[in-house]
Amino acid sequence: MFAAIKNAFAHLLEVPEAVSPARYRSLRRLMTILMVAVSVTPLLLLSGISHMQYTRTLEREMESPLYALARKSQAALELYLGERESTVSFIAHAYSYKDLADERTLNRVFLSLRSEFQGFVDMGLVNAEGMQISYVGPYKLRGADYAGKPWLREAEIKSRYMSNVFLGYRGYPHMVIAVHRMEESGLSWTLRVAVDTLRLQQVLFSVGPEQETDVFLVDRAGVLQTDSHLYGKALDPCPLPLPPATAETLVRSV
Incomplete structure (x- = not known):
């Protein structure tokens, strides 16, 4: 029986002479x-997926x-500046x-203000014509003419204005908080700090x-608003590319 089966399938086990050994190799x-x-x-696919997940996890951890530092800095600055802007507005009213x-x-x-809050340099009252008619501070700025200055125009339009850092008459980097008020009599004026x-x-x-x-502030024009350990002093141009302006907190690699 087994012999019959072997004979029946023997042709399947035969290798034709036309088939060369090279074909088998x-x-x-x-x-x-x-x-x-x-x-x-x-294995390669699994390794690639694992590497991508590890890289993403590492980036998130970094x-x-x-x-967190950016959010804490933002909250601290908003509290600091908001507190001072509200105080100046209260005084003006x-x-x-x-x-x-x-x-x-x-x-x-002004002395009462400085006893409660740090960072204020001086204070002045600017009339409707842009002339500073009264002043308290270390500089001789009584009678300074601010007519046409951008910060004064912004304050008159928006009632409150907080400037970027600039030099101005003082010759050193500072920022201005200005509150504009119009009295019932129609008299308008601006308190500048x-x-x-x-x-x-x-x-x-x-x-x-x-x-x-290295933590520092940069305005939308790419100008440093505070000193940087690596990129210069306040009002120097920042060499880093800036992200698009947004209200969200972003973390980007540079």
Whole structure:
């Protein structure tokens, strides 16, 4: 029985003489390549996916403290500047033009202000023509003409204005908080207060960055608003590319 079966399938086991050994070697190589590909390809795909996931996890772990630092810095600055803007606005509405035009009253208000809040440099009352008629501070700015200045126009339009950092008459970097008021009599005037940028820088570092971290402010034009350890002093151009302006907190690699 087994002999009959062997004889029936013997032709299948016979190798025709026309088939050369080279063809078998080629077929063996092809099968070897296919087996290796089938075995290795899943491993390569798994390794690639694992590497991508590891890279993303590592990036998130590196970005997380930077994101937290940016949010803490933003909150500290908003609190610092918002508190001072509200205080200046309160003074402008608590006192009349006649009160603040008297430099003794202005000086008393300013001293009380500095006793409660740090960072204020000076204070002045600007009339409707842009002339500073009363002033308290370390500079000789009584009678300074601010007519046509961008900060004064913005304050008159928006009632409140907070400037970017600039030099101005003082010749050193500072920013201005200005509050415009119109009295019932129709008399309009602006209370102007200068804030030292050094205090802004101290606020940034108070959020607790590591010693080697460089934290600084840049405006939309790419101008430094505070000193940087790596990129220059306030009002120097920042060499870094800036992200698009947005209200969200972003973390980007440069």
